[in-house]
Amino acid sequence: MLNGYKAVYGALTGLATLGLLRVNRRDPLPADDPSLPKVSVIVAARNEETYLPGLMAALSAQNYPREKIDFWIVDDHSEDNTLSLALDAARRDRRFHVISANPTLPIKSPKKRALYTAIRRCSGEWVVFTDADCVPGPQWIRALAAYMSDRAGIVLGYAPLTGPNNPLQWLAEGESYSSATLSAAAVGLGFPFNAFGRNFAARRRLYLDMGGFGSDGRYASGDDDLFLQRVAARTDWKVEFAASKESVVHAMLREHDDPVGIKARHMSVGPRYAPGWVLIGLIGSALYLGLGLATLLSVVRLLPASAVRGAWLFKTGCDVMLAAAGLRVLRDPKRALQALVTMSLAPFWGWIIWPKALFGKLSWKGRTIRRAQTIEPEPAADES
Numbered sequence: 059m060l061n062g063y064k065a066v067y068g069a070l071t072g073l074a075t076l077g078l079l080r081v082n083r084r085d086p087l088p089a090d091d092p093s094l095p096k097v098s099v100i101v102a103a104r105n106e107e108t109y110l111p112g113l114m115a116a117l118s119a120q121n122y123p124r125e126k127i128d129f130w131i132v133d134d135h136s137e138d139n140t141l142s143l144a145l146d147a148a149r150r151d152r153r154f155h156v157i158s159a160n161p162t163l164p165i166k167s168p169k170k171r172a173l174y175t176a177i178r179r180c181s182g183e184w185v186v187f188t189d190a191d192c193v194p195g196p197q198w199i200r201a202l203a204a205y206m207s208d209r210a211g212i213v214l215g216y217a218p219l220t221g222p223n224n225p226l227q228w229l230a231e232g233e234s235y236s237s238a239t240l241s242a243a244a245v246g247l248g249f250p251f252n253a254f255g256r257n258f259a260a261r262r263r264l265y266l267d268m269g270g271f272g273s274d275g276r277y278a279s280g281d282d283d284l285f286l287q288r289v290a291a292r293t294d295w296k297v298e299f300a301a302s303k304e305s306v307v308h309a310m311l312r313e314h315d316d317p318v319g320i321k322a323r324h325m326s327v328g329p330r331y332a333p334g335w336v337l338i339g340l341i342g343s344a345l346y347l348g349l350g351l352a353t354l355l356s357v358v359r360l361l362p363a364s365a366v367r368g369a370w371l372f373k374t375g376c377d378v379m380l381a382a383a384g385l386r387v388l389r390d391p392k393r394a395l396q397a398l399v400t401m402s403l404a405p406f407w408g409w410i411i412w413p414k415a416l417f418g419k420l421s422w423k424g425r426t427i428r429r430a431q432t433i434e435p436e437p438a439a440d441e442s
Contacts, residue, residue: 060352060369067345071376077246078239078383083301086200089121094203096126098182098262102159102172104134104423106190107143109310113190114147114154121196122203128153130176134168135159137424140190155180165275168425168432173281174270182262187282189256192217194307201305202259211264211295212286214241214250215257216388220308229403230317232396234309239384239397245299250290251335255282257307264289278427280327287332301387318411323422325415326430343408349373350405377401 087094099117103110110131117129131144131154141156148154157179159172177185184206188194205213216238222228237252244250265271265285274284289295328339349369356366381394381401388394414420420427 060365063345063348063369064372066341067373068376070342070345071380073247074240074243074380075383077243078380078387080246081242081299081301081387082205083387084204085302086197086304087204089123089200094123094126094200095183095206096181097122097184097186097199097203097259098128098130098176098180099186099188099199100130100132100173100176100180101188101190102132102134102169102176103136103140103144103190104168104172105136105138105140107136107139109191110140110143111147113188113192114144116192116194116196116198118147118151118153119196120194120199122199124153127199128155128180128182130154130180131156132172132176133158134172165271166432167271167275167278167281169278170271170275170281174265174275177262177265177270180262184259185262185265186259187255187257188217188307189309191310191312192256192307193310194257195304197304198307201302202300204302205298205300206259207296207298209296210298211261211289211293212250212253212297213259213300214245214253214286214297215259215300215305215307216242216390217254217257217307217309218388218390218393219311221311223311223313226317227311227315228396229400230311230315230320232393232398232400233317233321235381235384235388235390235393235397236400238388239380242299242301242384242387245297250286250297251283251331253282253286254307256309257305258282260285260289261295264293264295268292274330277327277330277430278422278425278432279323279430280330284327284330287335291332299387303389306390318407318414319420319422322411322415322418323420323427325411326420326427328415330430343412346405346408347412348405350409353405374398374402 133141144156148156160175163171165171202213219231219234222231241252352366355361356363381397425432
């Protein structure tokens with residue numbers, strides 16, 4: 059059994075390593091390059107008065123032709139000063155547009171409804187998404203634009219978590235590196251499946267041609283992964299991974315963030331992935347959970363300890379290879395080391411997170427989510 063584990067785990071990590079080696083690296087386009095496309099940056103913001111000013115300052119500082127970029131802040135039923143802060147920014151910088159999520163759109167997910175409100179109203183050839191708690195550098199959009207070729211339909215970027223406050227958040231920071239290595243590896247292999255919604259660019263026409271988020275609009279998460287998989291499966295557009303340090307967007311961990319709940323919310327849409335990815339996910343989960351179970355069985359002497367130790371040594375070697383290959387694309391040695399710790403704990407934490415993701419009740423920004431769907435009613439629309 060454990061020999062089979064080694065064979066499958068080794069094959070999967072070997073393929074991922076190959077994918078990482080095939081990702082192209084490009085420098086940001088010059089600010090005066092006439093090929094720079096018109097870009098609309100979209101942010102769905104709910105109760106973000108603490109973080110939104112920092113993001114808006116970073117957006118204002120983008121080194122990109124002013125006539126080719128604008129910013130859309132979509133207020134998602136905030137109950138704090140988010141809307142007034144956004145309106146203040148719009149008065150100072152005419153590139154900012156502040157709107158409220160359209161409650162009449164037939165999209166159950168509040169965030170997707172907010173995003174699609176802006177997608178329909180903006181005019182950029184490309185739409186770029188990030189979150190209010192993110193901090194992009196001044197060359198961010200130019201770095202993404204280097205990958206916006208005539209054949210490209212989607213560009214993915216690295217968006218690591220930063221600023222951990224406790225051990226769980228420290229592990230979450232490492233896990234963000236692991237997720238990015240898989241995202242980049244899948245792009246390199248030509249079979250993209252996951253992304254960071256806080257650093258995600260797509261041609262606007264793709265959303266319009268494909269009817270927005272389609273049936274996936276009922277799920278609270280997956281505005282990035284599920285749309286990415288639909289585009290990859292139904293169109294000939296190419297997906298690129300931006301492998302430059304300027305394209306990185308850092309997402310701030312909040313003091314009271316629950317990494318387990320955040321990961322469970324992201325994983326809750328896993329069963330809604332394309333069938334092939336569901337199968338691969340099941341295999342990967344079985345490998346991780348199976349090794350955790352085998353470890354416990356070896357403790358009570360129901361499995362030979364030497365065989366389990368061998369499996370762990372083999373897994374660790376594969377993990378080191380994968381994390382090291384990720385450095386070529388992500389260039390983030392600090393989080394690569396953290397990722398090795400996270401990966402070593404994955405055979406155990408999966409037993410906690412998967413049940414919570416599939417069957418538990420999650421809370422996110424004042425809303426309740428069960429089985430990947432928001433179940434609390436939306437606030438009534440303002441009739442005025």
